[in-house]
Amino acid sequence: MENKLSINLNFWLMLGFFLLALWLVSPFFKIDASDYTNAKRNVYRLFLGLFILIIELGIMAFETFSPQGLAQKVSNVQSIAVFLFGLLLLAFIIFVVAQSAVVYLRTGLSEVDSVF
Numbered sequence: 001m002e003n004k005l006s007i008n009l010n011f012w013l014m015l016g017f018f019l020l021a022l023w024l025v026s027p028f029f030k031i032d033a034s035d036y037t038n039a040k041r042n043v044y045r046l047f048l049g050l051f052i053l054i055i056e057l058g059i060m061a062f063e064t065f066s067p068q069g070l071a072q073k074v075s076n077v078q079s080i081a082v083f084l085f086g087l088l089l090l091a092f093i094i095f096v097v098a099q100s101a102v103v104y105l106r107t108g109l110s111e112v113d114s115v116f
């Protein structure tokens with residue numbers, strides 16, 4: 001009973017951290033010039049959200065691939081889920097960097113145009 005309770009608690013704790021991380025990175029699904037004024041606060045928020053997501057990816061990968069080192073078979077679905085989560089996380093990071101670069105360049109170009 002205690003082991004089942006521990007597994008259940010770990011699941012809900014991981015889910016809570018995942019939802020917290022999604023809430024932290026949610027402003028970065030769409031970035032526009034109005035977010036440029038709150039850039040410092042948003043950078044900390046993005047860093048913390050991505051940090052939590054990367055830690056969760058590491059925990060999932062360890063829990064998935066560690067038993068294979070002990071010659072225990074792991075579900076293919078679990079292995080594919082870890083791979084897809086890592087791929088989605090990488091795609092999100094590239095998306096945020098590209099979107100931020102576009103906003104930065106547009107803001108910089110508008111400031112250059114306004115001087116002349």
